[in-house]
Amino acid sequence: MMSSPSCGLYQLIGGAEAATLPGSQHIRKLPGSATMCGAFIFLLALRLAGASPGVPTVQLLDHEGPVLEGDNVTLECMAGPGADMSSFSFQKYSPWLQSWVQLDAGARLRCWFYAVAVSRPGGRLLLDIARLQRWHEGAYRCAPMPLNDTFVPEPGPSNASGEATFMLHVDYLRDVWVTWPDAWCGTVGDTVTVTEGEDLELECAAEASRPPKFDWTRDGEAWTLQAQALGLRGLQQDQAGTYRCHARLSGLTQSRAVTVLVEPPAGTQRLAETAQTPGALALVLAVVLPVVLLVVLATVLAAWVQCRHPAKSPPPEVSGQRIPIFKGSLESVQGGAGDTHPLVR
Structure with missing residues (x-):
């Protein structure tokens, strides 16, 4: 009886007497046994497919x-x-x-x-x-x-x-922060102040195992932006508020909030400040005027007192030397310029 032609593969791999494959026993060549050749071909197919039994x-x-x-x-x-x-x-x-x-x-x-x-x-x-x-x-x-x-x-x-x-693989989502776009070190703080009419661009970033998904919301409003960057054009007063960036990855969520303040233009702001603060005239009326009135009142009062009570002046004296009439006398008579002795001794 002739052996099956498939047994030639057995000779190529296992040699003339025996063949060994991982996870299999020594298989001896039995000429004319088609069953044994079929089993060997099956093991060979497993080996070529990389699925040998026993691989952990x-x-x-x-x-x-x-x-x-x-x-x-x-x-x-x-x-x-x-x-x-x-x-x-x-x-x-x-x-x-x-x-x-x-x-x-x-x-x-x-x-x-x-x-x-x-x-x-x-x-x-x-x-x-x-x-x-x-x-x-x-x-x-x-x-x-x-x-x-x-x-x-x-x-x-x-x-x-x-x-x-x-x-x-381990997924993680840790810190989230907001930055200025295209800035080398442009981390944004908790508050951003923008002049009315200007544009504002913010970008969200996160420390994560792989890029997360980002979205922006505004506190107090049902408003959502599905993007990593937030762009606001021509800001107005009604656009001021707290904007919050959310980063999401594999069920993990982290967020960061930034409060946007919108100020009026410089000229309008000065006019508003002037209208809200007291002017120079009001300052003069409130501080200087009472002082002036007090000085005027004091001057008038002093003049009135001077008119009611004039000061007594001594009688004018006649030029010349006065000499006593006698010793111990309190009165004196006018004497000549050349007299050196009293009239009565």
Whole structure:
């Protein structure tokens, strides 16, 4: 009896006596056995398709939707029915070390992966990550246990062969701020003052794992702008108010509010200030006039008192020397210029 033509493939791969494929037993060549050749062709197809039995894979358990910063996640290593998981370990690729790091190697890794715990309940292999952070993001794999070595210097996850890697992506949305467009360092404060009639342009930015969606609202109004930039042309007084920027990513939302104040033009503002403040004439009437009236009143009162009570002046004296008539006398008579002795001694 002639053997099936398909058995020639067996000879190309397995040799004249036996062939070995991952996850399969040694298959001996049985000439004329079409069943055995068919089984070998099936295993060969699996090998060429990259789906050989026994290749470990990593799956995310009991988690729906995107993985967010702060979540608790669990990864499980799957290696097919009946596989002995005690010979496998969880590893994470470190771009800084350029090697795979065994996560259940001991306490010396806690400085990098302090929130990572590997457990083996009931023959399973689980990896629990609590309070997921940005540095937990990256490539994970389930690989055979390395021999006395925590670090496995192999190529990056894109070039790894023999193990299926799982890329863990972490979404986060942290701070949101408002800036001036096309400004090198143009962060806007809580308040913006604009002259009436001018244009205003503001742009929203956020610290996030990937670009979020932005929209603007105005407090107290059912008004929404689906855009990252806010542009207001020819601002008027009725457009003043509080504008709020919202950033949204994977169910996370952060916002930042900016109050816009609209002032009248410079000339109109001066007229308004003049109308609201007392003028120069009013200032004179209020301060200087009472002082002037008080001075005038004091002058009139002094003149009236002078007229009612005139001052007594002494009688005019005749030029010449007065000498006493006698010693002890209080009266005197006019004497000649050349007299040097009194008339009575």
